Amino acid sequence: MKRIVVAAAVMCVAGGWMACSKPVEQTPTVQSAAAPDIDGNAVLRHVKVLASDEYEGRAPGTKGEDLTVAYIADQFGKAGVKPGNTDGTYMQKVPLVGITPDPNVTMTFVKGAKKTTLKFKDDFVAWTKRVAAPGRMKFGDVTVEGDTTKASETVGINGSEMVFVGYGVQAPEFNWDDYKGMDLKGKTLVMLVGDPPVPDPKDPTRLDPNTFGGSAMTYYGRWTYKYEMGAKFGADAVLIVHETGPAGYPFSVVQGKVNEQFDLIAPDNNMSRVAIEGWIPLEQAQALCKMGGLDYDKLKQQALTREFKPVPLGVKAAITLHNKVRTIDSRNVVGKIEGSDPVLKNEYVIYTAHWDHFGIGTPVNGDRIYHGARDNATGIGGMIEIGRAFAKLSPAPKRSILLLAVTSEEQGLLGSQYYATTPIYPLAKTLAVINMDALNVWGKTKDITVVGLGASDLDDYAKQIAGEQGRVINPDPKPENGGYYRSDHFPFAKQGVPAINSNGGIDYVGKPAGWGREKSDAFTANDYHKPSDIIRPDWDMSGTAQDLQYYWMMGYRVAQAAKFPQWKAGNEFRATREAQLKAAGKGTN
Ligand SMILES: [Zn+2]
Structure with missing residues (x-):
């Protein structure tokens, strides 16, 4: 029975988002039927490994890279996520200079x-x-x-x-x-x-x-x-x-x-x-x-x-x-959950998260290792757990899900740029990119921030899913800083693929107004891109799990939808996408 409700909701998405947001709100069972259990503490266990001294701050071209990419591939395998490259491996080589x-x-x-x-x-x-x-x-x-x-x-x-x-x-x-x-x-x-x-x-x-x-x-x-x-x-x-x-x-x-x-x-x-x-x-x-x-x-x-x-x-x-x-040979790690529809399985929804950080550098307060616990061991841990939830689902989503753990984000989005310009699967068959960078670690929130809000139909998915979680969507508070152009979703957007970056929320459940902003500002001032980005005693992974459900739902619904998400009118990437789909013999509808 619940499955049928889900299917109806998916059809509804396909038929036009705005038109059917009301009926979905009236059927809250949709959410509980499709949202998987995701364990925030499992994410924490991955972060403990990835941000440890042994991993040396995960710089590309170092022992830290070897350990990191091996860990991600091993965890993908244990979670039931299959190798994502066509050569049967979890690796895509990324030549850097x-x-x-x-x-x-x-x-x-x-x-x-x-x-x-x-x-x-x-x-x-x-x-x-x-x-x-x-x-x-x-x-x-x-x-x-x-x-x-x-x-x-x-x-x-x-x-x-x-x-x-x-x-x-x-x-x-x-x-x-x-x-x-x-x-x-x-x-x-x-x-x-x-x-x-x-x-x-x-x-x-x-x-x-x-x-x-x-x-x-x-x-x-x-x-x-x-x-x-x-x-x-x-x-x-x-x-x-x-x-x-x-x-x-x-x-x-x-x-x-x-x-x-x-x-x-x-x-x-x-x-x-x-x-x-x-x-x-x-x-x-x-x-x-x-x-x-x-x-x-x-x-x-x-x-x-x-x-x-x-x-x-x-x-x-x-x-x-x-x-x-x-020259350096670095690697993107690629995992795949194959779609269940015989035709649609050749179309993809991609999750991106960067595995790299700054490695060993100038000591700050005696620590030389740039641990990058939140940025972005959390995103990688979250990606592994999203993969586990997809791999458990039977039947699998109609379209295939690709998990892309990319290298060298901190050096200028290089691993994601490499995939976006040297894709394993055609970009014209890639519906959307969902990016995860520095997840929320301070508990559940009543909101979520979408950077560059209004760019594509993915923002409508975001609004709907957040609404079902009892949350609201907020725009990026500082759009003049060009945040949309500064993480791994962007190289895909530039190539035409609709891509979304959400940044957790700031309005925390059970906390006074302004508490979340303080937490976030303190992280930026004290720990962002510093050795002190480590796991803290005040971390509360319930908010991480809440956000991962949101990310999972978005990928699931896009993978099931009858229609490709599109850029909104006036968006700078819309013409590129239309030309790409046209060249591939695919209309925008
Ligand atoms: Zn990052």
């Missing part, structure tokens, strides 16, 4: 007889992600030489014309194009950071909520996007102008990039990336514009309109970079 720029370089700006020399780190920061070019290759004005066996790379540009391209944004859904078809091959592009802060025509004291995200950051504002656009137009270099306000952090954070950076190695050895990626501080941008006989503030003002066109600065740039390069 570690790049350290040589600081003894300068960049010069030249106009006629005038020449400015910029000092590395003080006046600019730049690197190249191009690696492993055997021998010497030439790309227009760019030369690349080197060989990873020699662990060194040299990339240079000389006499590259500099062009100011405003915010460097091309966003058809907002009728915005900063490039206007100009040929930018071999040029050095100077771009502003962030989304264009377009004032609201009705109220100039605030930002236009209908152009980009208003005060919330969209992907067009992220610096990774700016370098991608340079590559798209065949530019030689992209220099982003750093301004503390719009960037949200000081130039010292950018200067941190002179240490070793990890990245993925694409099959083309990253040769399709722009040769030189870098930043200049505001004062250098102002001086550069002045050298070209232009005014920085005026250019910036022009960049706020749809009429903006790229402005050649009349200045040429030259720089030669030397990198030290090393």
Whole structure:
């Protein structure tokens, strides 16, 4: 009887979410029929192992990685979760490169007889992600030489014309194009950071909520996007102008990039990336514009309109970079619960959680091991228990469930980016990605936060399931920080797959108002990305279990639904998804 009720609810989801939210509310038995028992203390037992000294803070390419990926695969097996890779293993190899720029370089700006020399780190920061070019290759004005066996790379540009391209944004859904078809091959592009802060025509004291995200950051504002656009137009270099306000952090954070950076190695050895990626501080941008006989503030003002066109600065740039390069073979761990429907089992719902943390580093209060108990041993423990609950279910969900424990999130979402660009199963057959990063460990809550709320139909699932748990959904309290772009769901979103990241709640059952905010702020201030992110005596895993039921229900319902979840109208990833499904011969319905 209960099963039939579940089936009815699932059909209801398929038929249209909003239309049927009332009938589901009237049948609370739906929830108890489908929500599995998930043991929060089982999660705690996994965290005890993963965050122990022996695991050395789980850095990629270390003994900590070997122990961690072996533990996850072993636990998947014990939970009844099958190997998720097509080669019959639990592992997906992720080739990474570690790049350290040589600081003894300068960049010069030249106009006629005038020449400015910029000092590395003080006046600019730049690197190249191009690696492993055997021998010497030439790309227009760019030369690349080197060989990873020699662990060194040299990339240079000389006499590259500099062009100011405003915010460097091309966003058809907002009728915005900063490039206007100009040929930018071999040029050095100077771009502003962030989304264009377009004032609201009705109220100039605030930002236009209908152009980009208003005060919330969209992907067009992220610096990774700016370098991608340079590559798209065949530019030689992209220099982003750093301004503390719009960037949200000081130039010292950018200067941190002179240490070793990890990245993925694409099959083309990253040769399709722009040769030189870098930043200049505001004062250098102002001086550069002045050298070209232009005014920085005026250019910036022009960049706020749809009429903006790229402005050649009349200045040429030259720089030669030397990198030290090393390669690392890391791993994503992949588990699978095969779907029960003979056709639909070839479609997937993916759970992501990163297994990595910072390893052994600078001691804080005498501890050198960055344990990462909450971030993200909890997410991995939760993933194992979600897998156990799915594996117990008979019959299994119609579609297959993939558990993807990814590497190198802390190095820039690299493991998830690798899967999203080198998927084991087609993304057009992947319905959704549900991410778990740093679970709630302080007890049950009356709410749950959905980062980037309103992005896709998954948020409607979230609202419904939370409602059945007697909880409400809250949006991210700080959307201007671009939280949606900072965990493992994002690389999937960027490739078009609807993806959701929820962050526990802050309104705790039986606690006064403000208690949860205090707990969360104290964690951020004292323990976040520090060795002291350890298991604490005040941990209460009942809230972890509550959230895992929510995550489980979401995956289950999406796996059963008649319809693929979609991005909402106006979302920046919607066009990519539609094109992907169309190419795969699948309509959006
Ligand atoms: Zn994390």
